[in-house]
Every structure is written in C-alpha cells, then in structure tokens.
Amino acid sequence: MSAPSDLSSKLDEASAAYEEFASRGLALDITRGKPAPEQLDLAADLLTAVNGDDFRSPGGVDTRNYGGLDGLIELREIFAPLLKVPADQLLAGGNASLTFMTQALTFALMHGTAVDDRPWGQGPHKLLCPVPGYDRHFTLAESLGFELLTIPMDDEGPIISEAQRLAEDPAVKGMWLVPMYSNPTGITVTEARARELAAMPTAAPDFTLLWDNAYAVHHLREDHPDNLDILSLCAEAGHPERAWVFASTSKITHAGAGVSFFAGGPATVDWMRANLGKVAIGPDKINQLRHVRFFSDSAGVEVHMRKHAEIVAPKFDAVLKALEDGLGAEELAQWTSPDGGYFITLTTMEGISDRVVKLAGEAGVKLTPAGATHPYGLDPNNNIIRIAPTMPTLDEVELAAQGLVACVRLASYEKLLAG
Amino acid sequence: MSAPSDLSSKLDEASAAYEEFASRGLALDITRGKPAPEQLDLAADLLTAVNGDDFRSPGGVDTRNYGGLDGLIELREIFAPLLKVPADQLLAGGNASLTFMTQALTFALMHGTAVDDRPWGQGPHKLLCPVPGYDRHFTLAESLGFELLTIPMDDEGPIISEAQRLAEDPAVKGMWLVPMYSNPTGITVTEARARELAAMPTAAPDFTLLWDNAYAVHHLREDHPDNLDILSLCAEAGHPERAWVFASTSKITHAGAGVSFFAGGPATVDWMRANLGKVAIGPDKINQLRHVRFFSDSAGVEVHMRKHAEIVAPKFDAVLKALEDGLGAEELAQWTSPDGGYFITLTTMEGISDRVVKLAGEAGVKLTPAGATHPYGLDPNNNIIRIAPTMPTLDEVELAAQGLVACVRLASYEKLLAG
Incomplete structure (x- = not known):
C-alpha cells in the first residue's frame, strides 16, 4: 500500500x-445490546395496565391464578402475524426466550424431538453456529454439552454448501440462526437462502433450525426486509417440524420483564406442550395481559x-x-x-x-x-x-x-x- | 365389627x-391447591406498586432493564429471615419454584453438584419420595429420568431407617420433601427428624434434600410449628451443601405471577449462580420490586x-x-x-x-x-x-x-x- x-x-x-x-x-x-432508558420509557403505561379491579383476560381468565400453559390466546394472536406463525402453533411464556431455548434443547437431549424420539443426549450432539453470532447461544449450547461447529455467513445467510457438508454427520442436530438483523452483523436471511435451509438434506432426521427471531419487528428504516414464514417454507420443503421459532418482547417493552414466544410445526408444538407440562405450571399471565392491553393489536406493536x-x-x-x-x-x-x-x-x-x-x-x-x-x-x-x-x-x-x-x-x- | x-x-x-x-x-x-379469588384480592395493591415514573429498586437498579441474576437484594432480605436462610445464600427468580427445581436437578444431571462434579445423569439416578407426596415433584423427577423410590412418613417426617437403608445405594441422589405443612398430609417435619436427615449417612457424597418449603409462612392457627433452619442443621451435621431450599410467593401474592426462591449452602449457591448464568439473563425484576414495595419487610409478609x-x-x-x-x-x-x-x-x-x-x-x-x-x-x-x-x-x-x-x-x- x-x-x-x-x-x-x-x-x-x-x-x-x-x-x-x-x-x-x-x-x-x-458492549451489550441493552435498550436505553428512553426506550424503556415507551412502555411506561404497560406497567399499570392491569390492576386489582381489572385482571381478567378478554376471554375471561383470572390471570392471577395458576394455569394456562400455552399463554394467553389474545397475546398469541397479536404476535402470531408479526412472527408469521399460526396463533395455535405459538406459545407465550415467561420473561426470556432463552428459557424456551434451554427447555426445548433440554427436552431434545432427554427425550428426543417430535420427529425422532431418540434422545439427542444419548450420543454425540453438535450444532452448527454461523459466525459471527450471538455469544449466549454458544454458551448455552456448550453448557448443554453440544459441540459447536462454525460455518461462515455471507450477506444472505449461512453458506449452504458448508452447512450441508457438516450436516452429513448425524450428530449434527441443528443450527443456530438469528434470521432477521442477525446478532451481530445485522444481515437478514433472504427467502432464497431460507428455502435452501428448509430443504437441505441432513443425516439427522430431526435436524432443527433454531430460528431465534429476536429482532423480528426491530426495523430502523422505512425500507426494510420482510419477516419470513419459515414454518411454511419448511413445510413446503417436506420438513414441517424443522424450525423452532423463538422471540420475545425484551427489546420491545421491558428487557427482563417482557414475554417470550415459541413456535414450531404442529407436532413440535404438541411435543413442547407435553414436555413443558411436566416442568412448568404456566407463565405469568398477568404480565401477558399487560402486554395485550398495552398493544391492543399487531398494528399497535x-x-x-x-x-x-x-x-x-x-x-x-x-x-x-x-x-x-x-x-x-x-x-x-x-x-x-x-x-x-x-x-x-x-x-x-x-x-x-x-x-x-x-x-x-x-x-x-x-x-x-x-x-x-x-x-x-x-x-x-x-x-x-x-x-x-x-x-x-x-x-x-x-x-x-x-x-x-x-x-x-x-x-x-x-x-x-x-x- | x-x-x-x-x-x-x-x-x-x-x-x-x-x-x-x-x-x-x-x-x-x-382437586387443586389454588388460592381463592378473595385470597388473590389481598395482593391487589401489588399490581400497581411499580409505575413508569418509579421503577428503581431501593438500591437504584433500573428494574426494567436486563441483568441481576441473583434477583433484587431487597426482596431476598425480606424473605431470608422467613425462610431461615442467609440473604446472600438466597436467590430470587421468576414466577415458579418448579423452574428452580427443574434447573437445579438438570444442572446436577448434566454437570454434577457443588459437592461432586460427576454428573448424576452419567449413571442410574434415583430419588426418595416420602408418600403421600406432591404429584408435580414426582412427574418432574420422572421426566428427568429419575427412578422414584417411595418411603413412608409418620407424624414427624420421613422414616429415617428406611431412608438410610435406601441411601446405601450411591444412585440415590436425594429426597423430595415438603417440610412444612406437607403436601398433602399437612404434617411438619420436626427438628429432631430434620437433624437426622441432615446427619444421615449416604453412599452418594452429594445426597441432597430437595427442601420444598412451599408453605413456609402459610400458617392457619395462632399456635403453629416453627420453620427450621435446615441449612444450619445440615452444616452442623457436616453436610453444609445437603439441602436445596425452594419457595415461592405463588400462594402468598398471585399464583402464577409471584416470585420464587432458591437457597443452599455457600458452594451450592455459587454452583447455582454459575450454571444459571449460562441459561438465563435474569429474573423479572419489576415484579420483584412490586413485591418489595407491597410487603416492605418480613413482618409485612x-x-x-x-x-x-x-x-x-x-x-x-x-x-x-x-x-x-x-x-x-x-x-x-x-x-x-x-x-x-x-x-x-x-x-x-x-x-x-x-x-x-x-x-x-x-x-x-x-x-x-x-x-x-x-x-x-x-x-x-x-x-x-x-x-x-x-x-x-x-x-x-x-x-x-x-x-x-x-x-x-x-x-x-x-x-x-x-x-
């Protein structure tokens, strides 16, 4: 030079x-992807949206008591179109999508998945990690005993040829992915690349896309890419249970006091429900009702x-x-x-x-x-x-x-x- | 007759x-141990105890943002004396102590405990279940792959001779117990019996009392038994890490929207923190602050x-x-x-x-x-x-x-x- x-x-x-x-x-x-106080102020009215005189969901549920493993239907109906998933395949949970990720991966390790009931934990288990990626994904998976295999990304998403080559190993059980405004590059997976991921041959019959749609609605510009309907893309490719979709309102309402979401194919949601029912009674429905009232509908979000x-x-x-x-x-x-x-x-x-x-x-x-x-x-x-x-x-x-x-x-x- | x-x-x-x-x-x-609506009404003022102008903990934490894995110290200080544990050995979590139970048992299965780093899941693993007992304890443990061994109870707690005999098997990793107003008998473990449980020889070096103090403050009569300081009893018996203490406010404030607690010996709490840090960012601190303000202090509870x-x-x-x-x-x-x-x-x-x-x-x-x-x-x-x-x-x-x-x-x- x-x-x-x-x-x-x-x-x-x-x-x-x-x-x-x-x-x-x-x-x-x-260093950290935390919302600024001014962003948190935007949801101030949410905090008092439920009070002691008015605690029933639109459907009549007393949100103060036990039960309701799926989460409030009204909240799921608000977020389902935004996440491009059917409301009846969307579960609403507690304050962190990381909890849903931990639960789903732990269930797979212990009991297998909706597609294959052989527990992942019974043999070697590996996950593909497009890099650069999200440190908490890697830490979580490593703590659960997964071997982490890096694969490169370009502007459209993970490099398919490399993913496919590695997925010839039946121990490769899935791939982490932040499909929209990826942490940390900000790139968004294109529909063409998503179709390839949905269709990709894999040795593991229950190879899973860990589709962490953390920034599904976090647009900064008027012109922005569209969210993908990954469940339909997977179904069209003959792998209706391939994607597990995660999301939360942590960077929409209050970080640490939001609500989380899990979606998947029909069998996967049943599998998640059945497993969750053994380890959980139900999410904080009062906080879910606060969110329902604060947003009213998808447009409100x-x-x-x-x-x-x-x-x-x-x-x-x-x-x-x-x-x-x-x-x-x-x-x-x-x-x-x-x-x-x-x-x-x-x-x-x-x-x-x-x-x-x-x-x-x-x-x-x-x-x-x-x-x-x-x-x-x-x-x-x-x-x-x-x-x-x-x-x-x-x-x-x-x-x-x-x-x-x-x-x-x-x-x-x-x-x-x-x- | x-x-x-x-x-x-x-x-x-x-x-x-x-x-x-x-x-x-x-x-x-x-059928179910749910609070009545009139009981839930008692905590009505909690729902609006935090608003958009007043969201900082007494210590100055912006409860709306990420972080604070241990939970708010002010909440832990309110409940520590009630649960007879030191505040710095008490963690405050999300809306269900069942989650802490699942996490602690899963960590032990995958990584071993603070006492022994051999993962419980690497070999056969069994839990003692005094009967009659709590169905969710049994379902959870069964779903995690534990074999469940029943032991009888009398009016003072589990029968020690039977527990000790079974604990000669190193696969026996612990015992479920609701020490106060047991689900479902309502009996309370006596101090003498608790001392025996704390001291009992076991083949597994990390035999653990799963001390689910769900009803620690749920007295119905003026005359009632005292809560036991099980951590001290275990320490005095030479097993400072033997008890894992669980509790929640599900039947104190709002079932499903309360806060949960985990306590243990010093090394156990460090172990729990280290493992939690890999699967969680932190609990809902806004809800914890609501509880702090609603109760003010232990006497308020x-x-x-x-x-x-x-x-x-x-x-x-x-x-x-x-x-x-x-x-x-x-x-x-x-x-x-x-x-x-x-x-x-x-x-x-x-x-x-x-x-x-x-x-x-x-x-x-x-x-x-x-x-x-x-x-x-x-x-x-x-x-x-x-x-x-x-x-x-x-x-x-x-x-x-x-x-x-x-x-x-x-x-x-x-x-x-x-x-």
Missing part, C-alpha cells in the same frame, strides 16, 4: 489522535416499534458516520449497515481486533471482548468487533465511535508498519 | 344418603399471611367438621388436621379410595385422582385421598365435604359387607 515513510507518519498521526482521545478520561460502554426506531436509528447513524469519516477513505476496515436490530459488526484487518478492544478499554471505551462473537470465544481471524450502540446516549455513542475509530486507525497502522 | 344385618342396613342408609346428595346435581371441585388464614382456616374447619360428624363415630377413616398449608389427607379403608373418587365424581364432587399422591400414580394401599379446600367458596367446601363423607360411607360399607 503506502511507502514506509508514509505509514510511519500515518502511525504517528494515529497515535497522537489516540492519545488525545484517551486523555479525555471518558467512561463509555458499547408496529406503531410502538417506530418510536424505538426514532431513538435507535440516530445512534446507528452516528456510528456509521464516524466509521465512514475515520476509516472509509483509507479502507482500513469494513462494517455492516443494518436496517434494524441492535448491532453493527466491524471487520478490521486480520489479527488486530483484540488489540483494538484493548486500546479502546484503556482509552475509556468498553467493547465486547474480541472473540465473543464466535464459539468458545475464538475468532480465528481475530478481526471481528461487535458494536452495540443502543444503551448510551447519542452524545456518548458519537464519542465512543470516534474513540473506536482512533483505536482501529492506530492498530491498523501498527500492523501495516510491522507487516 | 358389626353383624351382617347391621352392616346391610348401614349400607342401605349410606346408599340412600349418597343418592340424595348426587340428586342435587352439584358441580364442585376440591406475616401480616399478609394472617389475612389468608382468615379466609382459608374456616374452609379447613368445615372439612374437618364434616369428616368428624360423618365418619368419626364409626371410625370409617382417618384424616390429618394441619396447622397450615393447602391440604388435608383422608385415609380410607384400604382398597377403596379409587371407588370413593369415582363415586364423588358421579355425584358432582371432583377429587384429585386416587394415586396422584404417589410416584407413578400408584397408591399400593389404595386408601389416600387429597382434599384441597381453598379454591371453592366456604359454602361449596361444606357441600363438597358432605358429599365426600357420603361417598366414603357408601364405599366403606360396601367393603365391609363384601369382606
């Missing part, structure tokens, strides 16, 4: 810029999400502008530009993302640890950084992005000069 | 009384429980009076007379409880299926009936108890005449 003397002066500039940033003594944090976008989109734009201004001209890195979700992925030169994270930490910008986006925390190219711009204020996000740019510039010129 | 002709006329009388009752065409249900007793105790008394009036003179059955909890156990003559349940169902009184109080639904003596008097109105409870008495009288004289 440039001559050594040019690089040397670039490094000096980058180093000076970094030192200037670090000298400000800031304390910024763009969409209106609500546009208010989120008004808060979140400027933060995404601030990061993208800082990256373009600071790194674009010299092409020192690449980054995704999502239409929704909670994350931007920055791809640095190979071998320096850990250095960038370290520099940033020392300069007062906390970043997700390098490697967190990969199974076992191992990013083989050491070049992926997840940016989570939602939680800080817009001013803080702008500052943090400037700091991040300074770190990438410094680490990049260090590498170029060394290499 | 009586001469055949006496018995024959008794049977005629019993039959006529039963037919008279059945002819009323009632529809009564004393006790005051609240006296209001429950005012509603529940007359229903227990109505059942006890009907049993005494209808069955006492002829000693046709025995029953427990609990000082708290949700259940009365009726012990009929051997071999007729299924007949009583069937007769009652046909006469409009729904009873818990015979056998439900035993593992695998098998009551070998066919003589145990669980009575759950809380949910119906007092009038309905009185009627149901009269109907039950009529059924027991009829089935008893049928048996006496046949035998």
